Amino acid sequence: MSIVEIVTLFTVMVALALIPSTSVALVVARASMAGFLSGAAVAAGIVVGDLIFVICAVLGMAALAEVMGELFLIMRYLAGIYLIGLGINLINSKPLLPAKSPSSTLSASFLSGLIVTLADVKAIFFYASLFPAFVDLTTVSLSEILILIALTIVAVGGVKLGYAYSANKLASLFTNTKTQRTFKLAAGSLMAGIGAYLLIKA
Template identity: 50%
Template sequence: MLFAMMTALAALPSASVALVVTRAATLGIANGMAVAAGIVLGDLVFVALAILGLSVVAEAMGGLFMVLKVVGGLYLIGLGISLWRSQGGLVAMTNSRDNSKRGLATSFISGFVLTLGDVKAIFFYASLFPMFVELSALEVLDLVTIIAVIVLAVGGVKVLYAVFSAKAALFLERRKLQKTSQKAVGGLMVGVGGYLVLKA
């Protein structure tokens, strides 16, 4: 049941999905997967906080969560603007120096930070997660199972988004539609980022 819920939530259109799609389409599958890994790590942090009492931690760190949300939103806006201004196509950007280890680290960190500022994730782990898991009676095997569920459900869905986005970018490149798709993805990133900042 938890697996189905996590998969459904991970598949919903969100800022994290937009980030995975953008990094994968512009910088390749590896960057999309790095974002997915950062998102999974952020979810695992929320699991740890849920076990410790997320609602108490969230209240104590309310300002920090707000800052993370704004930073995540501004980052998405910056990505969107850079896509709008870029002269190369989506796939041309794949071969840029951002596809280095530094680019992968940036993708990972951006996924992690975005997840920590995600109100949907905070709400789920503070309110709904305890309905699926008896937090007070967790054993080591239960914890390992929860980690495996999050990695497979959340990570699996985000990786699928990354693979699909990279393939779609290649398809659009071959059909000479990369400029249009680049503008569309850039507009999506600016819109999602602006929404996050306004909701902070």
């Protein structure tokens, strides 16, 4: 992986983690109602879920890459189109309000974050289709695998912990439609731009 690929992948992961979603709403709800540690436990569950997808992508798709060959070029195009569509949909989506949730134990918060991630269609699609667009799975090395794990922990975990830490402020921020609209416009434009980069790179 080149520095450009690492930075681009990190940017995509941060952008996806920042997008208001079920996992973000869960982190915010737990942290605002049961404290920062509960929000952090949800974030940890989300990160573990993402790491499971990373390992599955590397181990399960490395052998596939040798067989599928040029199909991964098509997947790269699909990945770019998907990101552009995701960005447009985000810009046009309705405001998202964090769901209310009762306080619970740290283990329950962790499990809820893990389950939400493993059931997230966007996460499944990212690691099964978008992920190979950034990583040559036919020649992936141990050092690259460690880089991918580190990127996942820092990008996803860092963003979710940020949401947990700022839960009270974010809860009130999300009720402000104009502010959320500005955020979604910026995040959606970033996603569409990265999608265009993938199409040009392919």
